[in-house]
Amino acid sequence: MGVAKRIAATESGTDVASQVDALDWPQITGDLDTQGCAVLKGLLSPDQCRAIAALYLDDAHFRSRIVMGRHGFGRGEYKYFSYPLPDLIAQLRPALYAHLQGVANRWNEAMGIDIRYPAAHAAFLKRCHEAGQARPTPLLLQYEAGDYNCLHQDLYGEHVFPLQVAILLSEPGRDFTGGEFVLTEQRPRMQSRAEVVPLAQGDAVAFAVHHRPVQGTRGTYRVNLRHGVSRIRSGQRHTLGVIFHDAK
Numbered sequence: 703m704g705v706a707k708r709i710a711a712t713e714s715g716t717d718v719a720s721q722v723d724a725l726d727w728p729q730i731t732g733d734l735d736t737q738g739c740a741v742l743k744g745l746l747s748p749d750q751c752r753a754i755a756a757l758y759l760d761d762a763h764f765r766s767r768i769v770m771g772r773h774g775f776g777r778g779e780y781k782y783f784s785y786p787l788p789d790l791i792a793q794l795r796p797a798l799y800a801h802l803q804g805v806a807n808r809w810n811e812a813m814g815i816d817i818r819y820p821a822a823h824a825a826f827l828k829r830c831h832e833a834g835q836a837r838p839t840p841l842l843l844q845y846e847a848g849d850y851n852c853l854h855q856d857l858y859g860e861h862v863f864p865l866q867v868a869i870l871l872s873e874p875g876r877d878f879t880g881g882e883f884v885l886t887e888q889r890p891r892m893q894s895r896a897e898v899v900p901l902a903q904g905d906a907v908a909f910a911v912h913h914r915p916v917q918g919t920r921g922t923y924r925v926n927l928r929h930g931v932s933r934i935r936s937g938q939r940h941t942l943g944v945i946f947h948d949a950k
């Protein structure tokens with residue numbers, strides 16, 4: 703990666719927290735409560751998307767590279783960022799967390815789970831790190847034609863923040879075709895429900911990592927979610943994954 707791109711990635715990070723704050727959070731938190739997922743429309747600019755996707759080529763930013771086919775995860779690859787995170791991602795993570803932490807606490811209360819999440823991401827990360835979950839989980843994914851991401855859950859230890867965010871960095875129809883973000887929801891003693899989330903470049907999807915509460919006629923029940931990506935039909939697709947707990 704060239705120096706110009708590195709600077710662009712850094713500079714575009716300076717106001718990403720205000721970009722996050724400017725989103726329609728009443729709409730987003732409402733969608734999360736009713737659907738278990740929500741679109742964060744136009745979270746990043748095309749320039750920010752391109753700058754982050756370009757980091758993929760520079761291994762200095764990453765702690766590891768995973769070839770999905772080798773683990774039965776699908777086809778394609780991803781890299782976990784190392785600390786310190788690039789500026790934009792370092793700012794994005796706590797800014798998103800601050801708006802999602804209330805949802806997480808409400809969900810846990812509804813599901814009868816005692817764990818509560820502190821207001822600041824730094825305080826939650828401290829909890830993870832003290833429990834030996836100290837490796838950063840933000841990741842950059844790269845898919846080519848024929849690649850896909852099998853349905854999964856991003857659990858990396860005992861400490862789990864119940865929501866996560868994935869940002870589409872490429873432009874559907876131009877950079878790639880196919881490659882839709884998919885969620886499935888397994889309801890107790892019932893058939894599963896699938897949801898396809900249409901995203902434009904720079905849009906993000908926030909969704910449940912593992913469980914979420916659903917209000918039924920006879921009280922609240924817990925559903926089990928998985929997420930993945932359908933087969934990329936052509937081109938190349940990049941995403942930035944923002945997971946709020948760190949890994950063992």
Ligand SMILES: O=C(O)CCC(=O)C(=O)O
Nearest residue numbers: 843868883931941942943
């Ligand atoms: O590529 C995607 O849209 C999904 C990536 C993913 O699994 C994640 O961010 O955890």
Ligand SMILES: [Fe+2]
Nearest residue numbers: 854856929943
């Ligand atoms: Fe994932």
